């Protein structure tokens with residue numbers, strides 16, 4: 031068959047109505063054709079108004095296939111599939127599967143089956159659409175999938191098999207699937223074993239902790255292959271080339287929610303299929319000259335560190351563990367002393383309180399940042415950063431949080447820092463100073479409603495590129511001793527007394543850092559944001575108008 035020329039246009043039928051169907055390089059459209067009813071006793075009724083126009087962007091078509099029509103069997107009267115070749119002439123049809131937007135940023139697969147008068151026309155349509163799809167080279171063809179069977183409510187395997195695998199197979203994506211057998215299985219496999227050249231992306235089925243494993247594996251592998259020493263906190267890191275898809279199956283699923291707008295496995299699978307790409311910042315965390323971990327969502331000392339420490343003992347409860355530990359930690363109302371020093375970001379990346387939320391195609395994330403200029407100017411990141419002025423803040427804090435992105439999640443739909451950006455090379459540093467329980471509750475509750483959680487005299491927020499934290503107890507050896515001692519009732523008693531009587535020079539009160547849901551082994555840390563170090567199969571949260579009026583005719 032000859033190569034079909036575009037635009038291709040035919041009159042095809044859909045649910046017994048005739049449609050003008052057109053394919054060009056951007057859209058597939060179908061529009062009902064004006065029809066005149068048959069003449070009866072010389073009267074003409076009409077013309078009837080043309081109704082129902084539909085536009086599907088080619089980049090949102092998932093697949094096309096020739097359709098097998100259902101016909102009644104002559105002997106049994108039951109319905110069964112008849113291969114297209116033996117079907118009646120008008121029953122030649124093809125089905126196009128495409129993305130449909132529903133509520134709350136969710137995507138669904140929708141189908142349209144168009145009937146042709148003959149098979150040649152039908153095959154011409156299938157071929158033309160397939161050809162357009164083959165031009166979309168950003169779409170992944172081969173994926174490496176890791177499933178954490180124990181994330182969230184332990185539904186990861188079922189979610190993948192029932193909701194995601196059928197979509198991948200419909201989109202002709204081939205997969206190698208690994209169901210993890212131990213913690214850090216995925217990380218270590220990516221770091222040392224996986225033949226990454228075979229794949230166009232990596233898919234993570236699980237929660238934020240599982241995603242963290244994947245990025246640690248990929249980032250370490252990339253640095254190792256390029257000879258970059260991760261222990262050296264000054265050295266710029268090499269961006270990872272493979273994109274990562276997240277199929278949410280965890281307890282918080284904040285990275286998925288904040289990059290897609292929902293924690294829905296089908297939506298995430300469709301963002302992977304269409305080959306979306308969203309760059310993301312990553313924080314590196316060092317203790318002296320030792321690399322500790324990477325973080326993309328929350329780095330929290332004090333309140334969120336304590337919630338996590340307590341909730342780890344309650345893993346068996348599933349996602350509810352965070353609510354129980356949250357209430358317990360809130361009631362304990364502990365505060366911590368320490369010093370934060372930070373390097374503020376330039377003004378042109380906005381401020382944490384400017385209410386300019388990061389959305390699909392965000393202008394702030396497209397600005398060249400200090401980090402991104404490095405290769406152009408042949409100037410090292412540290413040269414640029416030392417030109418800034420470090421600020422130092424000392425005090426008593428209930429919480430010290432750093433968010434590289436909004437950290438929106440079902441618990442807090444606007445997130446920990448609603449105006450933080452996914453890919454601007456900065457993090458928002460939030461300091462919650464010691465205040466009353468009542469005030470802290472008001473602050474926490476504002477994460478769940480429209481009020482500004484930073485609009486309190488005891489809360490400060492800064493947009494930063496780097497920061498350091500030193501707890502008041504300085505001696506790192508005693509830090510470890512304390513951790514070991516915490517288990518004994520005797521020490522816990524004295525530690526409590528010391529917290530409540532700060533005049534006592536012991537200063538035993540200490541917390542831990544919650545790093546994307548993992549506890550860090552040190553409290554004294556140095557953090558630096560690496561602009562756009564990784565890429566996800568996502569596009570950021572779409573503006574609501576895209577959902578309300580998809581492809582309004584006036585816009586085309």
Ligand SMILES: Nc1ncnc2c1ncn2[C@@H]1O[C@H](COP(=O)(O)OP(=O)(O)OP(=O)(O)O)[C@@H](O)[C@H]1O
Pocket residue numbers: 177178179180181182183209210211212213214215235236237238239240241243279280281282283284547
């Ligand atoms: N096969 C496995 N057995 C035990 N632990 C695993 C396995 N695979 C992965 N893990 C670990 O399980 C931890 C939790 O996983 P995950 O993030 O998927 O779920 P979650 O903690 O319920 O969700 P969230 O991180 O969103 O709060 C991760 O730290 C990961 O390293």
Ligand SMILES: CCCCCCCCCCCCC/C=C/[C@@H](O)[C@H](CO)NC(=O)CCCCC
Pocket residue numbers: 237238239281282283284327328334337338352353356360437439441442445446474475477478544545546547548
């Ligand atoms: C009394 C009302 C209180 C309401 C408070 C709501 C505040 C919610 C802000 C949520 C911010 C989540 C940030 C994401 C953190 C993840 O990297 C991490 C791993 O999944 N999850 C937690 O640490 C789990 C953190 C859970 C905290 C409760």
Ligand SMILES: [Ca+2]
Pocket residue numbers: 311433434435450451452453454455456457
């Ligand atoms: Ca950022």
